[in-house]
Amino acid sequence: xxxxxxxxRPGGRSARVRRAVLDAALDALHEHGxxxxxxxxxxxxxxxxxxxxxxxxxxRENLMIEALLEEAEEWGQVPDTGSLRDDLIAYAGRLVTxxxxxxxxxxxxxxxxSGDDPAATEARNRYWxxxxxxxxxxxxxxxxxxxxxxxxxxxxxxxxLVAPIHFKVLLTREVxxxxxxxxxxxxxxxxxxxxxxxxxxxxxx
Numbered sequence: 001x002x003x004x005x006x007x008x009r010p011g012g013r014s015a016r017v018r019r020a021v022l023d024a025a026l027d028a029l030h031e032h033g034x035x036x037x038x039x040x041x042x043x044x045x046x047x048x049x050x051x052x053x054x055x056x057x058x059x060r061e062n063l064m065i066e067a068l069l070e071e072a073e074e075w076g077q078v079p080d081t082g083s084l085r086d087d088l089i090a091y092a093g094r095l096v097t098x099x100x101x102x103x104x105x106x107x108x109x110x111x112x113x114s115g116d117d118p119a120a121t122e123a124r125n126r127y128w129x130x131x132x133x134x135x136x137x138x139x140x141x142x143x144x145x146x147x148x149x150x151x152x153x154x155x156x157x158x159x160x161l162v163a164p165i166h167f168k169v170l171l172t173r174e175v176x177x178x179x180x181x182x183x184x185x186x187x188x189x190x191x192x193x194x195x196x197x198x199x200x201x202x203x204x205x
Contacts, residue, residue: 020046021053025067026103034106037064058117061110065123068107069130078134084142085185091135092161092181099169100176108170132158160188 024045028037039060043050057063079090098104111124132155139154148157164184168174 017046017048017052018056021048021056021063022067025063026071029064029067029103029106033102034064034109039063059115059120061113061115062117062120062123064106064110065120065127068103068110069123069127071103071107078137080137080141082145084138084145084147085189087138087142088161088185088188089181091138092165092184093178095162095165096176096178096181099165105169108166112170131162135162157188161185 021042024042025037027045028041032041037060039053040050042063043053046053053063057066077094079087079094081087081090099108111127135158136154139148139152139157142148143150143152143154161184165176165180168176168180
């Protein structure tokens with residue numbers, strides 16, 4: 001197999017090799033998790049040389065990111081209930097479900113562990129921009145319905161929604177409870193002071 005020749009034909013053999021490697025990486029991740037993923041195993045499953053994978057993806061983490069990018073598309077579909085609060089809760093709930101799954105947890109850790117080489121940077125940027133392009137529709141629709149002012153910072157609103165979930169899963173290694181999406185959304189929409197209960201009985205972050 002000539003990977004250089006494959007790279008010269010992006011719509012043919014190169015695409016088939018890429019698909020085979022990514023499918024093999026996903027299979028290995030499902031079976032062994034992030035820690036158990038070995039490039040040699042992926043290469044064997046895909047029927048390619050291990051050096052070919054390193055030549056194309058650079059690192060094991062970059063390979064994991066690209067493989068999981070496509071799988072992450074499923075949970076990232078944006079709800080449209082007609083209510084800003086309900087949309088945000090549903091979206092945050094899907095994120096919690098995904099990130100607490102073995103594959104989603106592996107993806108989050110792979111993103112955080114990836115370096116700053118061009119391949120990793122491009123993969124991260126592609127993932128986050130795709131996420132924002134979808135999720136921002138929730139806020140934009142709410143602005144159009146008059147639920148939010150036109151001056152709303154759309155990106156900041158989405159970042160404030162998803163950051164606490166990533167923080168718990170990735171940094172403190174907590175398992176978010178089912179009530180977390182609603183708590184985050186109400187704090188985002190009304191503010192801590194505006195919730196009217198001054199935090200009595202609320203659990204700590």
